[in-house]
Every structure is written in C-alpha cells, then in structure tokens.
Amino acid sequence: MRPDRLKDPSLRNATIKHVAELAGVSLKTVSRVINHEASVHERTREKVQRAIDTLGYRPDPSARSLRSTRARLLGLVYDNPNAHYIISMQRGVLSVCRESGYGLQIHPCDASSPKLAEELCALVQHSRLAGLVLAPPMSEQPELIKTLADAGIAFMRIISARSDPQDGYPCVYVDDRDAAYAITEHLIQLGHQRIGFLWGGREHRSSGERYQGYEDALKDYGITLDRKLIVAGDYSFDDGFRGARKLLALKDRPTAIFGSNDEIAAGVLAAAHSGGISVPWELSITGFEDSPFSKQSWPALTTARQATEEIGRHAARRLISGLEHDAHGEPVDPVNHGFSPELVVRGSTGPLRSAPKKRTR
C-alpha cells in the first residue's frame, strides 16, 4: 500500500492483518473478499468491507499480482566471494526445496548497488518467484528489507546477531560474537596478550560482531586494547596477506592473529610462510568458518564451525512453511531461530613462544 494513496495519515500502516483482526476473520477470508471470490458469505463480505472502509485499507495491486501468479520457485540472493559459503548455503536451501517440490533460482548481486530493491522486485515479478532467501549483507539492509516487505514479497533473512532482533521481519540469526569471544579466549588461555585482529568487510554485520567478541574477551581478561593491532579490510585472502604483513612489520609484533574468516587467515598463513615465521611456534593464527581450506592447509587452521548448510536448510524450511500457511490463511510461526558457531582447535594455534621439539624439514 503506498502511503500517498491514503488521505488520513494516521491509517498509513493499515495492512490486511489489521483488516482481518478488526473483522474477526482469517487473512484468507479478507483475501477472498478483495479478490471478489464467489465462495464468501454475503454477511462476511459486508463485515470485511466495513473493516476495509474503517481502516482506509487499500490492497497494493502490484503486491497482489506478485503473489497470485507465483511459481513453485525460490530465489537465493547473495553477494559473497566465498565459494564454499555459497555452495553450502545453496546445498542447504536446495535440499529443502526438493523435499517441498520447489526449484531454486540463484541471484548473486551487488549489495552496494543503489538499484538493488528495484532489481529484486523485478526478479520476483519476472521469474514469478514465491519467495526469497536473503544472505548477508543484503539481509542486513533495513531500507531494502522494508521495500521488499511493502511490495508484498515473501522472504527469509540470514543475519548476524546476538539474539532475535524482533524488528517484525522473519530471520535466522547467527551469533558471531559468541564464537569470536571463544576464539579470542582460546588464544588468551594459550598465553597470548598481543593478538592482532583483521576485519572483514564492514557492510557485513558479522565483521562488527566478530570484532565485538574479540574486544569483549580482551576486556574480560584485563588486556588493554592496542589499536595498532587492528587492521581494516575485506573478507579476502589478499587483505589477510596485506594485513598480516603490516602487523608482522611492527616493532612489537603480535604473537597471534585472528583473521575474521578463513580466507583472511589463509592470507595470514601465506604471509607467515613467506616471511619465514613458523606457525604456531612463532605465530598463532585463527580463522572463522571451518572451510575446506582450514582443514587442508598446513598447519590446519583453528577456526569457528559455522553450520552454513543447516542454516540454509532452516531458512528455506521456514520460508516455505510460511508460504504454505499463508496460502491456507493460517498464521505463520513468528519465532526466529538462532545458530552459534563452535570453536574448532587445530594446529595453527599453540602456546606462546614454546620451541618445537622437532623441526619440520
């Protein structure tokens, strides 16, 4: 419903739900009245029409047409250079789509594009998508989310948050902060005090959450934060390499580096190797994600295991269940579920400055 169509500003936000509540009927019944379906009793029809008039509610024709012509097809929207993350997410979403007879259309996009909302509305309309699964960072843009909701597009967000944001839109949230705290605590307990931190892209809420976990742990253990040990960057190998070179060139260099994801940590590992710094004897390194690289590198990376496939599955399951409930006029489960990544300790972290018993040749 476009606000400019309403004469009384106090009723700007009247939705089909308000109409249903006021009339004391289900959403489906309101929808039947709006669509002039024959199956509605005359008395019910009048009751709904009165509620519509009272609230000044007007259905958005574009939203209605979007919903009525949709195919059994979901869209997965992402902007992420991390192949492993995307493939795991696709796998999770797809497995549920198949169980439910849905197809999956993929839509990588540019999260910084000013025309993103337009692009996604056109995508839904053009491909008759039933709904969207939104990965970070698109899922974390409030303006975009509001526009999609106003256009009547069904979606499920995957976001980084400590707890349910309770902002009225459905999501699956991942507690990055807690896992980052556990990683930092692990390093502190090994004896490290000078711990470098390499940021991921700031457009991802997860970067800030991971940084916050790092800062909280230092604080709790009484370690003073040294700003020189914190480097900005993106979730990429190159920025990990560059950031590590910067930190390792410091006079009082860190004894451990926390890379905000495994790609960054891979860059740190390469910087250490190329500088002749042995890991973990002279430098401990941690990542975040539990990617294949983290298991296959030498040494293997200490990291946080993110259940990306399971998160994708959960998001798709809730989205589809919402679509089916909606189609039957039933209320949708409003409870948002959270996931917590878990610390995985491998060979890239060790006690501070202990000498190896036997050198690797």
Place this chain on the structure above:
Amino acid sequence: MRPDRLKDPSLRNATIKHVAELAGVSLKTVSRVINHEASVHERTREKVQRAIDTLGYRPDPSARSLRSTRARLLGLVYDNPNAHYIISMQRGVLSVCRESGYGLQIHPCDASSPKLAEELCALVQHSRLAGLVLAPPMSEQPELIKTLADAGIAFMRIISARSDPQDGYPCVYVDDRDAAYAITEHLIQLGHQRIGFLWGGREHRSSGERYQGYEDALKDYGITLDRKLIVAGDYSFDDGFRGARKLLALKDRPTAIFGSNDEIAAGVLAAAHSGGISVPWELSITGFEDSPFSKQSWPALTTARQATEEIGRHAARRLISGLEHDAHGEPVDPVNHGFSPELVVRGSTGPLRSAPKKRTR
C-alpha cells in the same frame, strides 16, 4: 518422435528439419502448420502437410508441450564436489543469462542415479525450463543425452575431449589431454623420471584424458611407465592424501606427483608436510584447475588454468542463441568450440633433488 509410432522403419529419424527442407519452408512455418495456427497460407499448409505425409513425420506431443510453455529460465545440471568449479561455472552461465533476460535454476544431482533421465525430464517440465547446461559427468553419458534429445529438451554439454566429437549433439569441449601433457613435460624437463599419477573419478572423462596426456608425455620422452606409480581415486583431498601416502611409502618413491586436480594436489601437499618431506626440494607436486587453493597454499601449486567461467559463458551463449534461432525458425550454429587449459608454473615444482639455499624456518 517415438520410433514405435512409425510404421516404416526407414523413416524413423524424420524430424521437423527434414519436413522443412522437403517443403522448402522455415522450421517456424512447419511449427505453425503443426500447431494449426491461422496465419499460414493454404498453399503453404498443403505443401508442409505433403512433406509430413511423405516422411511419415509425427510431432512428439510431449516435446511440443515442453517447448511451447517454457519460461525464460535455464537449468544448470552438475554433480561435482568442487565448490570453486561450480561457482565459476554458475558465474559464467549467469552472466550470459542476465544479458539475455534469462533466470538460472540450479540442479545438483547424482550422476550415478539410474533415474537421472526421468529426473531431468521432470525438472524441465515442472519448472518449464527453456534448456539445460550439462556439466560433466552427466554431459558425458550417451544414453542420457539421447533420452533428453528424444524428449525435445534443448541442452548444451560441457565435455572433456581432444576435439569436436561430432556425435550430432551440441557441446563445448575442453582439451584436458593437451594440458596434462604440458604438465608432465614440465616435470620431465625439470629432471624428473619417477612421476606418480593420482587419478580422479573414472566417471569423469577428464580423468582418462588427463591420464592419457601423462602417458603420452612419458612415452614421447622415452620414460618407461611404472604401474606402481599410478593410483586410482576420486577428485578429492582425501584421495590425494591417501594416494600420496601410498606412493611416498614405496621403496623407490617418486620425485614428483601429478594430482589430477587441485583438491588431489592439496592432499598430496598435506601428506608431504605431515611426512616431513619438503616441497619442492624433495618432492614436486602439480594439480589441475588453478583454484584459489592453488594460489594460496604454501608453496603455491603448479597447475593448469581452466577457464571455467568463460566455458560456462560460452555454453550459455550458444544454448540461448540456439533457443532464439529455434523460436524464429532459423538454423542453429552447428560449430562446437574447444578450450585448452594452460600450464601455470608456481613454487610446488622444482629441479630434481637440488638442495635449498636457505631453509624455510
């Protein structure tokens, strides 16, 4: 057209193209006559009908309905555990889809499933796909390809082959053998004679082609093939690790190992690290693909650069152009294009048994 519907076996293969040729009209005109469209001149209609009768041509109703109701949506069909390969392929196919106003539905599947043909036909029908891009190994299953063609499904195969197979079905072919030859030659020129070879999955034609390139190079350089240096396996890290352990335990162990892809080579590298064997001083390692891992590992891997994204782009471009030509009754470009991966030399290969000037600490 199902053969069992024809009385005269000699005309079993009559297609809409034969009808168009015999009648001297376009495919679109034949299609209009078959579909009883009003816009056809009576004289043309009679001419086409005569050709249809002469050839005993009968349109397959399921094929017709598949084509007439299709959406502007392609399907990408793959069965591959390699996240980087799949993401690159998706990126290439998608970039062309977008230019042409098509969406992309992804369909990972089990290439060994006996019901695969059925599954793909159902997918096309259910999602009204305009056509399929088939990645290996599905693209290399002749039975499956014939079934899809008989069902009137438009597709483009990506296959491993030295040259155009000229089997009547469209494809993009990748000359794996040539690149594998170049890798083996590079090792031989560094002085290696005992070169181990780790196979990828035999359901992929590329495995056999890469092996053939290895064998051809040894032969051309007069090196006797030692069967003990050849190990079967899959395109996976684990099989690379296991295969390398086996080879490195030999009394007369190889001085170089050719892993059939970068995942396998990553496993070889891990086996070398864990056995205290320094790379490349005591062992040279090569992969195949030019994955991110190959650039990020220590040392970085010598490999063959596969233009996966460009291959995906080319496949999608030809498929869509075929669909558009077909819709206008024009003949489709029958020329199949080939790609050749290129040798990329990095730190994981070196001259035989030369001592390092300075040990990496």
